[in-house]
Amino acid sequence: MESRYYSYNQYLQETFGERVHRLSLDAGFNCPNLDGRLSTQGCTFCNNRAFSRYTKTKNRSIKEQIEESMLFARNRYNAKKFIAYFQAFSNTYAGLKTLQKRYSIIKNFKNIVGIAISTRPDCINQEKLSLLSEFSQKYRVYIEYGLQSIHATTLKKINRNHNLQSFLDALNLTKKYKKIHPAAHIILGLPGETRKEMLETAKFLAQTPLWGIKIHCFHVVKNTTIQKEYQKEKIKLLSQEEYLNIAADFLRYTSPKTVILRLISDASPQELIAPKWLNQKNKALNQLNKLLEERNIRQGDRLTPREN
Ligand code: SF4
Incomplete structure (x- = not known):
């Protein structure tokens, strides 16, 4: 079945000519929304353990995590090329020397072809982007900014402690570095958001110079603020x-x-409380493809030619 959206796999095939595996890393960074600089509560849905394999095992070095993940991906998927994905917490939240040291560990591995950095939009500046752009001489460089929603009420409700303007400022800075590919994290189904508001986020982002979008379904995991609200049926x-x-x-x-x-x-699955259907990711993806087919719709078909 022909894909009705521009999938990451398609991008990887076009760019690298083969499947490239992301190595999910916890490089030991913190987050200003957890360490007290902005708050100690974090985003209401945040529990990094729920999505990062390595946050549970703080004692493993970045190098060890890379070696272990590479071995796993080679055995399981016959993967040959890799992108080092600095995923857990805010991966630009440190001084330049620390960033340089931690990112540079990828240089020990000749099969790493890219570096992807996940961070908050208020944790970036020109110096950090310049550092990342140095990596673009040898690697593909990606930066993922957590935005979640363009709506101020929602951002406040989930205790993000940054606003849309921080995201726009981050994107404006990033676009000066042509070889850094910027992406946004978005969550659909955040508490209190209507369908209309979620689609407003899509329409707004279509006007920005984003290379990629990562879309999540809002879900509840253990040890989060939102868990209590969910259990009280709020x-x-x-x-x-x-x-x-x-x-x-x-x-x-x-x-x-x-x-x-x-x-x-x-x-x-050990951390997820709800919705349980997320445990059957492939089934849900197949359903989505079927839905796009049945409705005969595709990515971008509601944009005007100018927006395209
Ligand atoms: S910004 Fe990211 S790491 Fe920090 S509290 Fe929010 S979700 Fe957690």
Whole structure:
């Protein structure tokens, strides 16, 4: 079945000519929304253990994590090329020397072809981007900014402690570095958000110079603030059908040139409380593809030619 959106796998094939595996790393960074600089509570949904394999095993060095993940991906997927994905917490939240030292560990591995950095938009500046752009001489460089929603009320509700302007400032700085590929993390189904508001986020992002978008379904994991609200039945989660329909509509307002890094969230089954359908990621993805087919819709088909 022909894909109706520009998937990350398609991008990897076009760019590297083969499947490239992401090595998910916890490089020992912190986050200003957890260490007290902005708050100690963190985002209401945050529990890094739920999505990072290595946060549980703080005693492993970055090098060891890379070696172990490479071995796993080689055995399991016959992977030959890799992208080092600095995933857990805010991976630009440190001084330049520390960043340089931790990122440079990838230089020990000749099969690493890219570096992807996940961070908050208020944790970047020109110096950090210049450092990353030095890596672009040898590696593909990606930076993923957590935005989640363009709406101030939602950002406040989930205790993000940054606003849309921080994201726009980060993107404006990043676009000066042509070889750094910027992406945004978005969550659909955040507490209190309507379908209309979620689609407003898509329409807004279509006007920005984003290379990629990672879309998550809002979910509840253990040891988070939102867990208590969910258990008191104070928040409602999207059903699979609702999520897939909104995600499909979100794609329609997304430029067809934007790479869709993810459509269904990854959450560890041990940490996930709800919705349980996320545990069957492949099934949900198949359903989404079927839905796009049945509705005869595709990424970007609601944008005007100028927006495309
Ligand atoms: S910014 Fe990221 S790491 Fe920090 S609290 Fe929020 S989700 Fe957690």
